[in-house]
Amino acid sequence: MITEKQRKKAYQVDFSVLPLSDIVAAQASASSHVAGILGMTQDQAAALLRNFKWNKERLVERYMDHAQEILDKSGVVLNDVHTPQVKRPRGFVCMICFDDSSAGPAFGLRCGHVFCQPCYEHYLRQKIVEEGECRRILCPETGCDVVVDEPTIKKVVPAAVMSKYRQLQDRAYVSDLDNLVWCPAPNCEYAIECRLSHSSFTTIVPTVTCDCGHKFCFNCTLDDHQPAPCGLVKMWKKKCADDSETANWISAHTKECSKCQSTIEKNGGCNHMTCRKCKYEFCWVCMGPWSEHGTSWYNCNRFEESSSADARDQQAKSRASLERYLHYYNRYANHEHSAKLDRDLYTKTEKKMEEMQRTSDLSWIEVQFLKRAVDVLTSCRMTLRWTYAFAFYLARNNMTELFEDNQRDLEVAVEALSELLEKPIEREKIAELRQQVLDKTVYVESRREVVLEDTAKGLADGRWEFFVDFNK
Ligand SMILES: [Zn+2]
Ligand SMILES: [Zn+2]
Ligand SMILES: [Zn+2]
Ligand SMILES: [Zn+2]
Ligand SMILES: [Zn+2]
Ligand SMILES: [Zn+2]
Known part of the structure; x- marks a missing residue:
């Protein structure tokens, strides 16, 4: 019988962590x-x-x-007697360094292009160490397409370069296979195997957790971005990179040309604006065409003129979409920032806890509750952050309200836990605080699960409607 605990959640995928061996x-x-x-x-x-x-x-x-x-x-030579090392032929001149002495080993492939040992080694080292090449290294001779076989490489390069070569082969093996990916954490040597087909990643967010602790997306290898699907994440990141830095500034200092919608910056006091792109001339104040303002003096009394009313309408629409974006972006960015503040606070608290452990009868285990709380808090903030990108592209239907309710419940719970962690720690009240934090942590986790479960099921059932098709 399958118990509730064993059953896989809708937002979880099967995967295994593989060591290098x-x-x-x-x-x-x-x-x-x-x-x-x-x-x-x-x-x-x-x-x-x-x-x-x-x-x-x-x-x-x-x-x-x-x-x-x-x-x-x-670059495989089946003949057993193949040996890349050759005696320098009579009148030999290495065509790389022009050394013509007869001492020292030289190497050549079946194409007959022979080079001296130091040149050959330098060439292979360059290919392997600098260029990270391990699939097809060609003969050093320009234009020759004979592949340098592995026994030759082994003979020419020192052990350190050979081990780099092996390492590159291991990297290449994993990237060649669709169901394998390296953990992107720095210096981590684990690979993750996930047997889901790539086409399913439009409706499943394949979050995996490496044995090193790093949680990331199997498909795009970015940090865990549940509940947002990879395509949405990519689109959102691009939008933020294009828009965010300037969005606030734009909303204060620019308007959109009512003819071509390109953004126009006001850089002087004059209200007579000319669109750089389409040359449309208009009034900054009322957005109406400048031609109706008279020529030599500023006259803005045509407020009710339908042309300027239309223009203001356009302007309002464009502003509204910017405001909408900023609404979601600010919340998205804020959770990332808050997660950092939570961590900073924890670092300070940790010192205090250690001190407390030394000066009181508290055990090491008893002072660990804050670490766990901060970990949960961080991952919840990351989830919340992506719910805002998710919501930005979400078209309103009768399902959106439930999503927003779940999002709000998680957010309220997260802020409450965050606040709890800011409480000063007093020796006498630590047992009480510990219980409060533990309870809140469990609650926050359960709220997060509700959000993830609902969004994942909705993706699988095609319940969400998005403005854009991010799976193209
Ligand atoms: Zn040479
Ligand atoms: Zn050659
Ligand atoms: Zn890892
Ligand atoms: Zn992804
Ligand atoms: Zn224009
Ligand atoms: Zn005007």
Whole structure:
């Protein structure tokens, strides 16, 4: 029987966290399988698979008819006696450094382009370390498209560069597979596997949590942005980048041309405005055409003129849409800012708690309730923040009211918890405060779940209507 606790919530997705060793093992297992079928070494099979985005079936099928072409493209030389290191031929001149001495090793591929060891190493190091190349490194000779095979690379470069090369291969493996992604947290070496199809991400927000603690979106790898779908997030971020810095300023200092809607800045006292784009001349005060104002003097008595009334109408509409945007944007931005303030406050409180723990009989566990409260608070603020972007694009229907009620309930709960954390901590009242904070934390979490559950179900059922199609 499935109990309530085990049942997956509508806003949760199945995923697993894979350590680097699993990624390495997965490549080894796939290449050993293919090596068995095609009769080659595991390293050679791996090189071929890398060029087929690890699609075993497609590789094996294509290999039947185009073996040599595939081998060449992947830089695989099946011949066992292949050795890249050559004796410097008589009259050898390295075409990179023009060294013509006969001492020291030189390397060349089957194309016959031979270069001295230091030049070859420098070239490969550049490709691997600087350019991050690990798929197809070509012969240093300009225009030659023979791929440098892995045994050659191994012979030429030092161990540190080779390990960088392996690391790049692991990165490439994960990015080649649709169901794998690296955790984007700095220095984190875990990959996440999620088997949902990419087409489902228009109606599911695939938030995953890495073992390092980082919570992010499997699809776009941005920080968790539930309940807003990836497409909406992308559109909103773009809008904010384009608009926010200037939006406040615009609302105070500019108007839109009533002919072409381009934004016009008033940079002097004169009310005779000329649109830079369409050359329309109008009056800043009444938005009416300047032609009706007389030419040499300022005359604005045509207030009831229908042309200026229409223009003001246009202006009002455009202003209203800006005001609407600012309404949502300010709330969106405010939660981000508040989350930072909550954290700052916590850092201060934490010191106090530690001190209290030292000077009183409180245990370490007993002073942890604030940390958990701040963590919950932060994630709730992030959720709230995205509910505002969500709401901005949401078309009003009979479902929106419920959404707004849920949003408000979460917001009220969040602010109450936030306020509680600002209370001065007194030794005598700590047990009382602890209970209050614990209760509020549980409550806030439950409100967050209501918001996430309702929005996720609505997305899955197609219950929400949006102004824009952000899945294009
Ligand atoms: Zn050289
Ligand atoms: Zn060559
Ligand atoms: Zn991680
Ligand atoms: Zn996303
Ligand atoms: Zn204009
Ligand atoms: Zn006027």
